Amino acid sequence: MNRTAEGLIFRVRSVHADDFISDGNECVVWGDRGVPPDRLRKEIWWLPELIPDTELMNWFSRHPDRWYEFRRRYRDQLSAEKETCEQLRTSACQRLLTLIYQQGTSARNMAAVIEEHLIQLESQQRWNAGLMIGGHTTPVKSQIVALGGLWFTKHKTWVMPDEQSWRAIINLLPGDF
16 A cells, blocks of 8 residues: 555545546546546546446346346456456555546446445455454544545455554554454
């Protein structure tokens, strides 16, 4: 992981194309089907290999109520793009990674699925490093988030970016963790 002036970070977000305003310090990725709009082409990284395959899109487009199954299948497809997803995960460790989408709602769009997948990859990386916090963490949740902790849904635990932040939280919690 990389250190910045803010410490260890992992920042990724999804933004609708109409709402996107760049500050120039972020990595911007087109996370939607089709070609990015002309006004964004110079500012973004377009990765067509991350777009769901046509069969999956056709299956979903006829039945929008299949969102949760679409999301699962799409994440399976993203898992096959290990190298590209690892590049994006690494980018999100270095600076803000913004995924732009044009179709769908703020909660249901392809960029949101990519974002979820990248958080899962980063969480797994931290889990493998043994940087997890479990138990009753509600009293220190804001400190966990402030130190760069991510909620790892798969294991229902917090994962910290480094040993220093992990120890800081452990020292705040009573008992064995």
